[in-house]
Amino acid sequence: VNAVVVGASAGLGRALSECLAAAGRDLVLVSSDGRDVDATAADLRIRHAVRVRPVALDLGRAAARLEPLERAVEELGGVDALLLPAGWAAETDGIALDPLAVERLVQTNFISLAAIVSALLPRLRERAHASVTGFGSVAAIRGRSKNVLYASSKRALQTYFESLRHDCAGTGVRVAFYVLGYLDTSLAFGRRTVFPRADPKRLAERVVRDLGRREGVVYHPAAWRVVSLALPLVPFAIVKRLKA
Amino acid sequence: LSSTSTTPLPATRPEQALFRSFDGGVVERTAYCRPDRYRMVEAAVGAAAVIARGGGYSYAPASFGAGGLAVDMTRLDRVLRFEPEERLLEVEAGIRLEQVLALTAPRGLILPVQPGYPAITVGGCVAANVHGKNPYREGTFRRSVVDLTLCHPSLGTLRVSREAEPELFELTCGGYGLTGVILAASLRLEPLAGFTAMVERVPIATLAEGLAVVGERSEGAAFAYTWHAAPARSFGRGVVYVGQIEPGPLPGAASVPRYRRLTAASRASLPLPLWSRASSRVLGASFGALERARAGRREQSFFDAMFPFARRGEYLRLYGRRGLAEHQSLVPHAAAADFLARLEREVMASRPPVVMASLKLFRGEPRFVRFEGDGVCVTLDLVRSAAGLAFMDRLDRLMLECGGLPHLIKDSRLSAAVAARSYSGYREFRERRRVYDPAGRFRSGLQARLEL
Numbered sequence: 001v002n003a004v005v006v007g008a009s010a011g012l013g014r015a016l017s018e019c020l021a022a023a024g025r026d027l028v029l030v031s032s033d034g035r036d037v038d039a040t041a042a043d044l045r046i047r048h049a050v051r052v053r054p055v056a057l058d059l060g061r062a063a064a065r066l067e068p069l070e071r072a073v074e075e076l077g078g079v080d081a082l083l084l085p086a087g088w089a090a091e092t093d094g095i096a097l098d099p100l101a102v103e104r105l106v107q108t109n110f111i112s113l114a115a116i117v118s119a120l121l122p123r124l125r126e127r128a129h130a131s132v133t134g135f136g137s138v139a140a141i142r143g144r145s146k147n148v149l150y151a152s153s154k155r156a157l158q159t160y161f162e163s164l165r166h167d168c169a170g171t172g173v174r175v176a177f178y179v180l181g182y183l184d185t186s187l188a189f190g191r192r193t194v195f196p197r198a199d200p201k202r203l204a205e206r207v208v209r210d211l212g213r214r215e216g217v218v219y220h221p222a223a224w225r226v227v228s229l230a231l232p233l234v235p236f237a238i239v240k241r242l243k244a
Numbered sequence: 245l246s247s248t249s250t251t252p253l254p255a256t257r258p259e260q261a262l263f264r265s266f267d268g269g270v271v272e273r274t275a276y277c278r279p280d281r282y283r284m285v286e287a288a289v290g291a292a293a294v295i296a297r298g299g300g301y302s303y304a305p306a307s308f309g310a311g312g313l314a315v316d317m318t319r320l321d322r323v324l325r326f327e328p329e330e331r332l333l334e335v336e337a338g339i340r341l342e343q344v345l346a347l348t349a350p351r352g353l354i355l356p357v358q359p360g361y362p363a364i365t366v367g368g369c370v371a372a373n374v375h376g377k378n379p380y381r382e383g384t385f386r387r388s389v390v391d392l393t394l395c396h397p398s399l400g401t402l403r404v405s406r407e408a409e410p411e412l413f414e415l416t417c418g419g420y421g422l423t424g425v426i427l428a429a430s431l432r433l434e435p436l437a438g439f440t441a442m443v444e445r446v447p448i449a450t451l452a453e454g455l456a457v458v459g460e461r462s463e464g465a466a467f468a469y470t471w472h473a474a475p476a477r478s479f480g481r482g483v484v485y486v487g488q489i490e491p492g493p494l495p496g497a498a499s500v501p502r503y504r505r506l507t508a509a510s511r512a513s514l515p516l517p518l519w520s521r522a523s524s525r526v527l528g529a530s531f532g533a534l535e536r537a538r539a540g541r542r543e544q545s546f547f548d549a550m551f552p553f554a555r556r557g558e559y560l561r562l563y564g565r566r567g568l569a570e571h572q573s574l575v576p577h578a579a580a581a582d583f584l585a586r587l588e589r590e591v592m593a594s595r596p597p598v599v600m601a602s603l604k605l606f607r608g609e610p611r612f613v614r615f616e617g618d619g620v621c622v623t624l625d626l627v628r629s630a631a632g633l634a635f636m637d638r639l640d641r642l643m644l645e646c647g648g649l650p651h652l653i654k655d656s657r658l659s660a661a662v663a664a665r666s667y668s669g670y671r672e673f674r675e676r677r678r679v680y681d682p683a684g685r686f687r688s689g690l691q692a693r694l695e696l
Binding site: 009010011014033035036039040042043046047091185186189190191 | 257258259277278279280281282283284319322323324325326336347
């Protein structure tokens with residue numbers, strides 16, 4: 001049973017890769033920096049005796065060539081689970097962000113991930129049971145003055161995953177999308193967070209345990225589901241006054 | 245080794261946190277970052293003042309302080325290479341000894357030098373050139389180091405070893421993180437015959453007797469060290485622990501048992517110390533009596549033999565928030581008997597709040613400011629009270645008169661003057677390290693106090 005993890009070298013991606021390797025899965029790990037992904041691959045290979053192919057892929061660049069990824073999947077003999085925890089936020093993220101940075105943020109958080117799903121979906125459909133797992137953010141529940149493009153692209157990703165679920169209905173491919181609160185990873189580090197940051201390892205254990213079983217939108221921590229239902233009903237004027 | 249990515253780094257600002265030296269002597273609020281990508285380490289070493297941080301188990305503030313950005317390396321804890329046939333292991337600096345043990349012990353391999361706590365990182369072991377339970381036989385940590393990968397603000401990422409960059413290698417092993425940030429280390433492992441230690445407890449009545457037993461037994465044992473109870477009617481009563489690794493089955497996945505990991509913060513959770521002259525005398529005498537009753541050979545798990553404080557963390561917690569003061573010095577053989585006799589006299593005369601003392605034998609080559617050489621390593625743990633700290637100063641004088649070396653990592657109080665007088669390589673270390681750090685970027689509380 002093989003898994004592809006996109007955004008695998010650090011944070012949630014590394015925690016997921018660790019759990020998958022511990023469960024004996026062979027892995028293709030994708031990350032922007034070859035040094036980081038090589039180190040994570042070596043570590044999992046040595047400690048868990050699984051096959052691991054590292055692929056360095058610059059997700060922030062338009063038209064990133066997916067051939068190395070497809071080749072790695074081929075060498076491993078196909079893919080059963082595709083997980084896409086990749087994400088990138090910029091401190092300067094706002095409406096006034098320069099166009100190149102806009103492109104890069106949307107590219108990393110949405111376009112590259114959708115492209116990877118497109119490229120690997122035929123292979124996933126070949127399997128009797130397979131899964132695609134995406135990761136969004138509670139930051140996307142309402143538009144704010146901060147984290148503008150990060151939140152926008154995460155919302156795009158969530159919509160994309162809903163469409164993907166339609167497309168995969170009746171096939172062996174299960175589609176799950178986790179909407180995450182703050183995690184204790186580099187994405188939240190150094191930021192003032194109102195709520196405590198969840199441990200990525202515990203989330204990873206949950207995701208890997210439920211792989212191919214859970215479908216649809218899952219909130220982590222679960223309390224965010226209530227917020228996601230209530231917050232859209234709050235009038236804009238009030239949200240504005242909250243200085244979101 | 246160049247980055248393959250043009251993607252900017254995730255937006256991370258340093259966070260502020262309260263840092264505490266493990267002995268409780270220094271508490272400071274300071275900025276820190278926690279890189280989980282190599283480029284983030286490279287960005288961090290560009291800061292004006294910076295120091296790497298591992299598990300935070302240094303008694304002295306070696307991994308924070310003096311306005312430096314503390315770089316928490318514990319997320320970089322991967323195994324990069326493991327060749328059991330070559331007995332070679334390459335790991336990232338933030339990996340903890342227990343993680344290394346869990347990987348290598350089932351294959352019958354081990355790092356020969358294990359300092360006292362399993363959550364200490366490999367980077368910390370290199371930077372402090374730590375020793376284990378038998379430095380007479382095993383030497384210090386540097387012996388196991390084949391090469392290091394160092395992240396340096398101007399030299400970039402470079403490999404240092406005894407062959408390539410020998411001076412930088414020597415400066416980095418026992419250089420307290422002042423030559424760059426250690427990213428990874430290649431280590432030579434030693435065979436491990438079994439996972440059970442046969443420990444013999446030899447009762448002793450005096451420090452001199454302890455020294456004699458340790459002197460006889462260190463060569464032929466996996467470890468030999470003494471424990472001396474708090475002073476009562478006399479000072480020196482205790483037990484010598486002499487251990488052998490028994491050939492036998494190796495552990496499977498369960499080489500590291502569950503234990504409650506102590507940190508510098510959780511160690512200091514009791515607001516008031518429970519160690520005092522009276523309590524240490526009563527508890528020391530009781531523990532001593534128990535240990536003497538168990539004299540003879542007994543089996544102990546390898547983990548407990550290597551890391552006696554992992555499952556006896558209470559000993560350190562009882563010092564409370566104010567903490568403990570540890571004086572560890574390496575006294576040359578020729579002066580050892582005199583040192584111990586005078587120590588005993590001073591302890592009996594001034595009754596300092598000594599909770600325990602310990603002796604072990606050392607062998608090695610002193611250079612720069614690393615704690616190494618031929619002699620006897622004498623350790624005293626005191627309550628961190630005015631009386632305890634005053635006695636630490638008297639111990640400094642006694643140590644200097646006997647030509648001893650103080651262990652810089654074990655003491656957050658030691659002065660630059662004492663370090664300079666005791667270490668013949670002190671001045672040379674300062675000068676040579678400046679060659680690699682001309683701007684004085686690498687800074688810590690330890691570095692600032694000792695003027696390294």
